[in-house]
Amino acid sequence: MDPDAPTAQIDAVREAWESLAQRDPLWAILSSPDKKGNEWNRAEFFQTGVAQIDQLMQTLRQHEISVDTDTVLDFGCGVGRLSQALLPHFGSVFGVDVAPTMISLAQELNKDPARCYYFLNQQEDLRLFRDKQFCFIYSIIVLQHLSPGLAYKYLAEFVRILRPNGLLVFQLPSHFVQSQELVATAFSAQIVCLETQPVISAGQTLKVRVEVENSSPAPWDYSEPFPIRLGNHWLSPGGKMLVRDDGRTRLPSGLLPRQRLTVELPIKAPEMPGIYLLEFDVVQEGVTWFKDMGSKTCLLEVNVLDAVQAVDKPTVDTPERHFEMNCTPRPEIVDYLFKLGCRLEFIEPSGLGGPSTFGYIYYVRKP
16 A cells, blocks of 8 residues: 555545535535436435445344444544534534535535534544544445545554554445446447647647546446547548557546546647647447447547647646555455454445445454
């Protein structure tokens, strides 16, 4: 694990979730396709939290897993869906999140501010909480959106701020159900180049903003060595392939149907001046280009000149960010928890990571 990786990645996590919180906060937390576009009913949304916590308490009783009911931490609290549902079962509830807008909404919707407290944390640790502060820590559908290095760091922090004999319950996908080729219906993308009629010099390298949407009915999930990338080709005005592979930009795994993101694609202009067609397409490496499966590409006419000329680029709105989906194999998690000095009370299979993943909920005791 690269020790510098968590610090480098926390900024991207913060930017992604703040962007999502400003656009569609409830859907960002529970990403049902039919709820995108601020379609969640607020009461219905919070009721899902009540049902989830009721199921948690039932599981604890069924497996005779004891937990003190003094102080609980909801890590990745969002707008307080689970924090509010925890209030009937615990003396005081603390929620923490990386997005300022999420915390503001959680405070606004807080039904019991005398017992429920929300904190903004944009650090790669939990230094705002003292050692042995909580008897219970709960984190569901959160760690899966962090890189494994950052998730491991937070797990270590959970153990630090957990009291002796305290309980930690968290969920993580273990692996993608589809480990190689996408299903046939998944090879459909909508691609829009955010630059118009560019004029560039021969051999010039530049970055082009491109918006990519998963227009298929299936998630774009993958694992190595079959990543999904945005790429480009150079064609003649008549459509003849001149340069098949030019730039490549990796897309995050887990892009959901109807979800879109804006990325920068590095391209290099042909060495010979002239009029060209710049074609953008999506590829699953080692499998196929989406165009070959019937997906539409994006074509842009480019005037390649002898000398570099200044080009006025249109102003582009801040792009919609995308949360990553990461899987961490169960044996690796179990080994890491053992190294932290913890013991496992119970491991429960979980589908909370979505239909394209298989994962677990871990019930962990700090001795």
